[in-house]
Amino acid sequence: MLYNLHAMGACWARSVNFYAFLNASLSKDIPWLKQWHAANRLLERSTRPYSRPSFDLEIEESVVICNPFGDLLRFGTPDATKPNLLMVAPMSGHFATLLRGTVREFIRDHNVYITDWHDAGSVPLTDGRFTLDSYVDYLREFIRYFDGDVHLMAVCQPSVPALAAVALMSEDREAVPRSMVLMGGPVDTRHTPTEVNDFAEKRNLAWFRRHTIHRVPLNRRGAGRHVYPGFLQLAGFLAMNIDRHVSAHHEYFDHLVSGDGDSAIQHEAFYDEYLAVMDLDAPFYLETIQKVFLEHHLPKGILECEGRRVKPELITDTALMTIEGELDDITGPGQTRAAHKLCTGAPLHEHLTQPKVGHYGIFNGRRFREEIAPRIRAFINQASNR
Structure with a gap:
């Protein structure tokens, strides 16, 4: 209604x-x-x-993998002398173009790819549902495209599914990313809870299902789909x-x-x-609320994908860097850094808490360009030369 x-x-x-x-x-x-x-x-x-904006970066964009709920988008022509960088954009309301500034900063010295998620309200019901498992499966498919020759950067919400995808691929002895950079992600929201975390903690899953989930009306391609609008x-x-x-x-x-x-x-x-x-498909949104914000499945070691327990300790070939903002009021300090305690087998660990920046300052703006991006480049180079 x-x-x-x-x-x-x-x-x-x-x-x-x-x-x-x-x-x-x-x-x-x-x-x-x-x-x-x-x-x-x-x-x-x-x-x-307001519809999806364009990246408008004056560089060719091409879809290299096309799926109902999201594509793998490439910027420019691949250069064998540059490292591949796969940016995982958040599926949390805004489009991947939110990372326009992040892409612009790295396209000079990297082959940049990004997950371009689709509006669930425009996806026909015949294309099925999108769940947290679906998200992990999409990331595994995208990572396989590079056969191990890639560095992964997950911004905010996808930190959990990105870590899960790499852990499962490590367990299956697949080719995994050389490095994984998690930026302002809710790996363990029990650390420094923010207003966002407190809002979720004070409500149960039934409340979110009752108050946030609605059916897409008949005038849209996704008519009948239950979504968080x-x-x-x-x-x-x-x-x-x-x-x-x-x-x-x-x-x-x-x-x-x-x-x-x-x-x-x-x-x-x-x-x-x-x-x-x-819009976000209801199953994905509700699972994220339950497993990430209410029950903390990943840090408790009980997160499962398609019936398999995710084991971050099996990540042994992917270097790990975490980045947090001192003033982040969405993902509090410590929530992303918690990944290091889970990925005990990672060959290289690095953490950066950037002073005087909030959530969006982690991946956009002057401090990102001048202070954070150079640290990411140095880490990627170090991971490439291991």
């Missing part, structure tokens, strides 16, 4: 969006209508639908820092009135990305 109401609201918003766009266009170059123009620009952006996730994202978002839009209005085009463009670029969200 809620998803249907949202769809009805979106239809109504389209007419409002059209008139706001028209008013903003007609008043654009009229000095005494600056405030009217700014108000309509703000209204137009507040009522428009992107618009609900976005509401949660906004609520966590509502004052900051309100202030940002006030400033955007002022920038438009004053003619500060550069600042307005920066605001629009950020929110074009931030407001583009996707």
